[in-house]
Amino acid sequence: MFLAWSGQLCFLSTAGLPIMASLATESLNKLKHVMSILLALDASSSACSVALWLDGQVYSDHVIAPREHTRRLMPMVDALLAEAGITPAHLDALAYGRGPGSFTGIRIAAGTVQGLAFGLDRPVIPVSTLETLAAGAVRIHGATQVIPAFDARMNEIYVAAYRVKQTGLPGLESCAGEQVIAPELLEPVAGFSSGWFAAGSGWGLKERMPEGCLVGLEGMDTTMEPDARDMACLAADAFAAGNMMAPHEAVPVYLRDQVTSRRQ
């Protein structure tokens, strides 16, 4: 049993959810060399941000608006499109901050992008919010190795590690995978003893981290939050590489899956 999805075939799994057969590589290779127009949305933190990648030019908007993402997001998108003089139909793909971060926030971004992408029949690009923060530290602080960390509450942090690609190509490469962990249990990034920039609210808990995680730090900014303008650049790399998904696959990445223990 199968049903048509964006002109591709997708199969129904036993669980009843359609699973997208990976996008045909030929059609993606074609996309590589064309110019691209991408919209990126992030609502994973107390910031709400949107950005437009227009053939290498970036338009963006960013507000600190805790608990107001539902109210702010669409008007911000509309204003940005108007500023760039385009309509949603011009978009080639839609990127969103897929997490980790505020559960509600990453669902608002995922839901909005699912709706936009489904309505426009365009692919989606999930972008890690930790990687986005790392890209922000490269842009703002000139960092080359970044350990982004968010306060995940419940005495844990979301954390990963990235460095600027050694090949000189744009984008970042992962040095340590994303995890949710108690600050006390954090370990230094294997193989890299120094040169790290610490970015994000997670470092507000540095007193609780082992000494070994702090010695290799060369800079810190605990006030940084993910910004869609960095996400748009990462999305452009993903778009060029053909790393995209069907709209219904635009789901959040929570990292924390233990959610049923009753609070109090």
Place this chain on the structure above:
Amino acid sequence: MRVLGIESSCDETGVALYDTESGLLADALFSQIDMHAAYGGVVPELASRDHVRRLLPLIQQVLDDAGMHRTDLDAIAYTAGPGLVGALMVGASTAHGMARALNIPVLGVHHMEGHLLAPMLEDNPPAFPFVALLVSGGHTQLVQVEGIGQYTLMGESVDDAAGEAFDKVAKMLDLPYPGGPSVSALAASGAPGRFRFPRPMTDRPGLDFSFSGLKTHTMTTLKALVRDNALDEQARADVARAFEEAVVDTLAIKCRRALKATGYRRLVVAGGVSANKRLRDSLGNALHALSAEVFYPHPRFCTDNGAMIALAGALRLSQGEHDTGTMHTTPRWPLDTLQAPRAHEDS
């Protein structure tokens, strides 16, 4: 006007396509009941996580079933409240994203308005005005309905909702969640008259309800049976029967009063508990005496569903009402604050 309806306020993801000319074209539902059953109730975070996985596949399924393309849609309606805030946001954000992409109007709809208009999906729809009894897991309300958005609250539960009482009594009887159907099934083998439970707040005037005393009474009865070592299968069924009869009688008495007070001849009963067989029989008898008529939604539209949201949305959207710019989610939203459909200036 072809309207896509999206429901995600609690533990069901519902999608439907309604046409103001030809009626319901297709509907699909995914219920999370099995997922939450293990926890004995809805876990909000798990509910939200599931909605975001289910919604687009259900929308695609509804379009396919109706033989339509997404570009055939004229508008989108979603449940904006009341409900679980995180769950509501999934429907709201997807609806707004999609409407923006398709450049069509979108409207946040009141979940209980959806329930109370659901009988209008049937072949013999009720005409205005009518009295509506909304009985679900979260609500027990009597509403005077003069037209769309013209609602006056006549009475409501001062404590537990009727469905909630069913669910709590099911827990006491070790019956599976959701409790309504399982208590009702057990009650079917109960002997009438062995226990008689009070009919709360029927001995005084007024249209309010209270079910928490009934719940306590059930608990006390069960404890006494345990103490006397008499809680066998038959006794459990007898208790279930006494409880169900008390709830049903109470609801029927208040419905009769509400009809008398308004002079209306039509009663609409909606919400999950309206599926209850004994309630339907009892209301049938009570209303016959008043030569009034009672209207129910189709059983599959008694509990949460997308069809009622598509319908309620269509009735408003077709009058030119729609959200302006931003999505809204209103977890707490009294029904009687709604207004009749209003066209927006910019439409």
